[in-house]
Amino acid sequence: MTTGFETAAQALRERYSQLKAEKPKARIRTLAHEMAVSEVELVAAGCGGIQSIILREPAQEVFNELGSLGRVMALTRNEWAVHERHGKYEDIRAGKTMGIVVGPDIDLRMFFSNWKSTWAVNDDGRLSLQFFDTAGEAIHKVYVTDETDVDAYHALVKKYADPDPAWPVLAPVQARQEETPVQDPAQLRDEWLAMKDTHQFFSLLQRHKATRLAALRAVGPDLAQELPNDAAERMLQAVAARDIPFMCFVGNRGMIQIHSGPIKKLMRAGPWFNVLEPHFNLHLDTTAIASTWVVNKPTADGWVTSMECYESNGDLIAQFFGARKPGVPELAAWRELLVEYCPVSLAA
Known part of the structure; x- marks a missing residue:
């Protein structure tokens, strides 16, 4: 990694450690908001002892191989709701702009316009694949469970690991549409x-x-x-x-x-x-x-x-x-x- 990468990472790790000590039960997403940085920057920096590996783009290539992992836990959230579902990724169709997973357990609709980076994360032994948008917010996470093929997980990470990792470059996503009365x-x-x-x-x-x-x-x-x-x-x-x-x-x-x-x-x-x-x-x-x-x-x-x-x-x-x-x-x-x-x- 470049010296610039490590300099940015070290500064974030120090800030994160101090805030985490004050709020030990707070999750990484919450602490990112309080630090006025993105969650992906904290993942890239290895905050809280996280070990992370950035995978090559586009994310669709990794996504199309998630079925090889067997049963996992899929997590999608927004600020106010968290949805966790155990199962296997089946019938995966991840195209250029849209995608779908229609298994009996894991049922997803993907919209790839704002997708950017994919990371393999080891958080104190808990393994996951995490997908982030251009603004550095988590879109979707896939967690290894006791029923997951761990060898397949490591093989997938090895296959797609980026040989030249760089610090995340962030870009704002499109602003939400303002609500105005319907004209007709x-x-x-x-x-x-x-x-x-x-x-x-x-x-x-x-x-x-x-x-x-x-x-x-x-x-x-x-x-x-x-x-x-x-x-x-x-x-x-x-x-x-x-x-x-x-x-x-x-x-x-x-x-x-x-x-x-x-x-x-x-x-x-x-x-x-x-x-x-x-x-x-x-x-x-x-x-x-x-x-x-x-x-x-x-x-x-x-x-x-x-x-x-x-x-x-x-x-x-x-x-x-x-x-x-x-x-x-x-x-x-x-x-x-x-x-x-x-x-x-x-x-x-």
């Missing part, structure tokens, strides 16, 4: 009612130059209505009590990670409401939820309803659906549960 709510509603697939929603927003929240506010309460912000916690409790299989989506600017199935074990820990299954964990900071919506979309298979939680800046924290596959109508028990929360009747 009636047209938006007509096009919403004409949808045949939930995936058409994104193009609907693009045509109207609308944020998600602006569209929800404009379309009418039979299609989108706001609920009290304890609704997500009540929904998770009801899903567990009634044994309703559901889908939980958590994402960031480069990834969406999905769990499908029932849940049972729930636990509150401070601001975090947690789902703690052997194969699936969700950590949801309910104090960050600024608005909660039930959203009702028509499809070729009938109406599909979701619960969506947003942060005060308009970012989507998490989405929840009834468990379903394309070509299959929505689960009646899920629909009935969300209808219970709605003071205004949903379109049906």
